[in-house]
Amino acid sequence: MTAREPHRRAVGVVLAGGVGRRIGRDTPKQLIEIGGRTILEHAIAAFDAAPEIDEVVVMMAPGFAEEAGRLVARNGFAKVGRVLEGGASRTETTWRALRALEGQDCDVLLHDAARPLLEPRIITECVAALRTHAAVEVAIPSSDTVVVTAPGPYGEVVSEVPDRSRIWRAQTPQCFRLPVIREAYERAFADPAFGGRQATDDCGVVLRYLPDVPIHIVPGSERNMKVTHPVDVLVAETLLRLGDGSGVPES
Ligand SMILES: Nc1ccn([C@@H]2O[C@H](COP(=O)(O)OP(=O)(O)OP(=O)(O)O)[C@@H](O)[C@H]2O)c(=O)n1
Numbered sequence: 001m002t003a004r005e006p007h008r009r010a011v012g013v014v015l016a017g018g019v020g021r022r023i024g025r026d027t028p029k030q031l032i033e034i035g036g037r038t039i040l041e042h043a044i045a046a047f048d049a050a051p052e053i054d055e056v057v058v059m060m061a062p063g064f065a066e067e068a069g070r071l072v073a074r075n076g077f078a079k080v081g082r083v084l085e086g087g088a089s090r091t092e093t094t095w096r097a098l099r100a101l102e103g104q105d106c107d108v109l110l111h112d113a114a115r116p117l118l119e120p121r122i123i124t125e126c127v128a129a130l131r132t133h134a135a136v137e138v139a140i141p142s143s144d145t146v147v148v149t150a151p152g153p154y155g156e157v158v159s160e161v162p163d164r165s166r167i168w169r170a171q172t173p174q175c176f177r178l179p180v181i182r183e184a185y186e187r188a189f190a191d192p193a194f195g196g197r198q199a200t201d202d203c204g205v206v207l208r209y210l211p212d213v214p215i216h217i218v219p220g221s222e223r224n225m226k227v228t229h230p231v232d233v234l235v236a237e238t239l240l241r242l243g244d245g246s247g248v249p250e251s
C-alpha cells in the first residue's frame with residue numbers, strides 16, 4: 001500500500017477581464033448567453049463543480065465585477081471566494097490574480113472565461129499532472145498546417161512550413177504550481193524588454209523566463225474552443241446543445 005499523498009490546494013482562476021473587441025458587442029463577450037447561461041457562468045461552473053478544485057477566483061472586466069458577483073450569487077457557486085477586476089491585457093489580469101493569491105501554497109489553473117465548454121476530464125488530468133510536473137499546457141494537435149512568414153518585397157511571404165506533427169494548438173487551463181508561475185511573471189514584469197509586450201499565453205511566460213522548467217502536455221479537446229469571433233457563439237451553442245455524449249470526438 002502506498003502512503004496517501006498530502007492534498008495540495010487547487011485554485012481555478014477564471015480570466016474574464018477582456019471586453020471582446022473581436023466579437024464587437026456593447027458588453028463583454030463573457031456575458032453573452034448560450035443555452036440560458038452566460039459564457040462566464042459556464043466557465044465558472046466547470047471549476048465550481050470539480051471535486052479537485054478548492055477555490056475559484058474570478059477576474060472580471062473593469063466595471064462589470066458587480067454583475068459577475070450577481071451571477072455567482074444567482075448560481076450559488078460556493079467555491080468562488082473572490083471576484084476582482086482584471087487589468088488592461090490578459091497578461092496583466094493574470095499578474096493581478098497571481099498577486100491576489102500571494103502567500104498561498106497551492107496549484108493554479110488559469111482558464112479563459114471565453115472557453116465555456118471545459119470538460120471535467122481536463123480539470124482532473126491537469127490537477128493529477130501537477131503532482132509530478134510544475135507546469136502544464138492543455139493542447140491539441142493542429143489539424144491545419146501552420147506557415148511562418150517573413151517580410152518580402154511586396155508584403156509578407158511564407159518563409160517556413162514547420163513539421164505539423166510537432167505543432168499543437170494551446171488551450172486553457174494553463175496550470176502551474178503557484179511559486180513557479182509567480183516567479184516567471186515576476187521576472188517578466190521586471191524585464192524592460194517585456195514591458196508592453198503582451199504574452200499570448202502563460203506557458204510562454206514560463207518558457208521565456210524559466211526555460212529549465214519542462215511544460216507537460218495534457219490533451220485538450222475540440223469542445224474546449226475559445227469564443228473569439230461572432231461565429232464562435234453559434235459553434236459553442238451547437239456543441240452545448242449536442243452535449244457530452246453527442247459523438248463529437250474530443251479531439
Ligand atoms: N484584459 C484582459 C483581456 C483578456 N482577458 C481574458 O482572457 C481570455 C482570452 O482573451 P480573448 O479571447 O482575447 O478575450 P478578449 O480580450 O475579451 O477578446 P478581444 O481580444 O477580441 O478583445 C478571455 O477570457 C478574456 O476575458 C482578461 O482576463 N483580461
Ligand SMILES: C[C@](O)(CO)[C@H](O)COP(=O)(O)O
Nearest residue numbers: 090112170171172200201226
Ligand atoms: C491562452 C490562449 O487561449 C491559448 O490559446 C490564447 O493564446 C489566448 O489568446 P487571446 O488572443 O487572448 O484570445
